[in-house]
Amino acid sequence: MKTIALAILMAATMRATTGAAEAGPELVQMPNAGSPFVTFRIWIKAGSASDPAGKEGLAYLTAGLIGEGSTRANAYEMILKKMFPMAASYSVQVDREMTVLRGTVHKDHLQGYYTLLKEALLAPAFQEDDFTRLKTDQANFLATTLRYSSDEELGKALLHSVAFAGTSYAHPQQGLVHSVKTLTLDDVRAFYAKHYTRSNIVIGIAGGFGENLVTQIRKDMEALPAGSPVAATLPPAMPAKKGLHVYIVEKETRSTAISFGHPIGLTRANDDFYPMMIANSWLGEHRNSSAHLYQVMREARGLNYGDYSYIEWFPMGGRYSFPPPNAARHRQMFEVWIRPVVNDNRHFALRQASREISLLVQNGMTKDAFELSRDFVPNYSLNYAPTESYRLGLKLDDLFYGLPQSHLDRIRERVKNATLEQVNAAIRKYIDPANLDIVIITQESAPLKKALLENASSPIKYDSPTPQAILDEDKIIQDFKLPIPAENVEIIPVEKVFE
């Protein structure tokens, strides 16, 4: 379904221009004279996949010192004081392959803000006290927050770690508990010198800025060293299949969080991506109550708070309704997120979600489901770009993936023109229910392991009237076979995760 708003949005994104001046880094501009804001996204083409072996967490700590550290012009507390009347700030976001330094300011304060932002990028002080503070915070995050404060976030992080084990994608961007402890200021300086160069930086600006800002940026960025492009070593496009592999994290918990999936060998740059968007949206659109998994697991059975699926990395899914830009990756996963279920239903929930995936691969989408989803996705994608900062971020992601036209344009054209046959062929090609890494965060893991290996029946009980059709289907689900070899089940104490 074509919408006026989408058309206008496309016009806005098409106005963007990119170009590298001879001396400076690439500059992406999305001017909008009527906007009272100016937004910046400075993309550094390096993330945690560029961490040297044994120095996991270095990209994150380096970025942290730029986003939350002193510069050679100002101590960090002075930076905070200067930005305070503007109600503005800048921050960094680090993913596997991308780091962005970003912020938005009201036009009234553009000059003062830009000066601070420029100094953060070009003249970080890398001071000892900032370093100690941020390194301690980073280690604490891994050892406490990530392990204990959200079972589902822990599950998702571990899933990516095991699915890309042995590669540059395996560790969280914050690193590992032991590796963060070894990081030094010299490591940070070396990482900065190697990656924060004209060859590896793209400057994005959007909103109500004028030509003088562009001139100023071009001149200022001459201070960056030329450097040379540095590409991270990526995981293989498709790692070897390994059947069903279960990782149970033993932890005191009220309920069980489950995530499963496999590397998908598909990104926005592939022709099959947009047909797969239709399938995935129907199966498990993020935090959308209309999607199939949500309907059959939460709505029909009251199993949990929600159940979703993904064909692209979606950071901080508990917080955001729509994908935040600039977490683009060349290696992606097909992933299912089952929000915590009561422990008695953990085996059933895993079986039900796995069976739904198998059914989708076996039967494909129905014509009705396909048509509904095909019309839904372009309208829904309007919400992907609510602000100039998001639109600018999406534009940088287009550059990351090397898209000849914008992702939102492609959604409109390719989703709209996709056929049911293309979608069902893509489902069979890209989803493999027999090749899943399954991460389960739970307590009493030994009985679960036993039940999984024995394929023990796992009936679900309701204390409310339930339609006969659901009860009949439950009988099939409760004995749905998950062929898991004994050697493929690992129990991991929570204090060992990301150690």
Place this chain on the structure above:
Amino acid sequence: MRTSALVLPFLILSCLAAHGGVFPYKYREEVLPNGLRCILVPLDNPGLVAYLTVVRTGSRDEIEPGHTGFAHFFEHMMFRGTEKYPADVFNRIHVEIGSDDNAFTSDDLTCYYLTFSKQFLEKVIDTESDRFMHLKYAVPEFQKEAKAILGEYNKNYANPFFQLEEKFLDTAYDKHTYKHTTMGFIKDIEDMPNQYEYSLQFFDRFYRPGNCVVVVVGDFDPDAVMPLLKKYYGDWKPGTYTAAYPEEPEQTAERTCHVDYEGQTLPLLWVGYKGPAFDPAGKDFAALTVLGKLNFGETSRIYQDLVLKEQKVDFIDGSISNHRDPYPFSVLTRLKDKKDLDAVKSRIEATLEAAKTTPPDEKELAELKSNLKYGFLMGLESTKSTAMNLIEIIQLTGSLMPIETYYKTIDSIAPADIQAAAQKYFVAAHRTVGTLSSGAK
């Protein structure tokens, strides 16, 4: 205070231009004869419309024992359909529209929102008005949804902040419903499947036009939309319920509480003093808002000392939260080492004591006022964020108009007002101190 339906004998029509005001857009506010207030904010942002229904009912209204968490639970039930649009049809319409729609509940409100392409506006008015007037669900759906609520509680439970909040509020309050979190007490959540009849009563009491505000923001013509709102909501019947909120007795001695967290966590410390309710014209609330930012914000002495220099805590915040009834002024921090707990607590108390006698720097006060003004403007970046940023003032006061009063009050705050508020509220007998740290295991 009451939230009963308010039936006005005539229409109030106000077209406001925001000359010199903090809210930069023209808007229109109108009350239908049945008491439903409609606020229309047309924006230049092309294509999109955000549509909100603010129900001025939250966990504060759960005044009967055994029913905590019900306002939030009811939010979930609102997606279960009507005779005209049963749940599957309602869902399908939302899929066809491709809307971003959801809802949330807090202590004082329940808010339902959608963002969608403008050509669907009448359809949205139709389906939204229909569910608010004619919601219908049977026992089995009700009971299934109760299980989803338990799932939500369980997913939140691992978070140490959630556990501390639950304990802190239970300790700080004796009678008032702020004693429980919006999620509710776990024993009440577990009993929810048995409360079908109560749920019908809940809908009958609170989902009434006088207790709701419809807010439309974005690309639309108010002259075309107002008649549609009248057409679709006109038959909604006013309610008669009046809540008797339990009055919180004055606290007479300091209280403490502690949570032994099962996992590993950095210790948390929450120091709270009973504070005032939100009042757009009241100096106390505005003065404490200013005081919190000046004394505990990122530019404050304590932040610079404890977070940046000594690095004893990884964040600190001090603020008074907007509530319809009195709520604590709270300082919350996370320590890096349990051994510093007493020292950090003393520093917080010393900072609050100093605020009673030491006037703030005039320059810092002026910068803070700039921060608050630009902070508000920065929140108006998109159609959806503009709509979302209006919810607070609307739920607190029932109208958008007091936003100007509030910022004028903020602007009027002088150093003496801040000292007076500190002296009035930072009283040891009104203090509650909550801590959380990893348990003995």
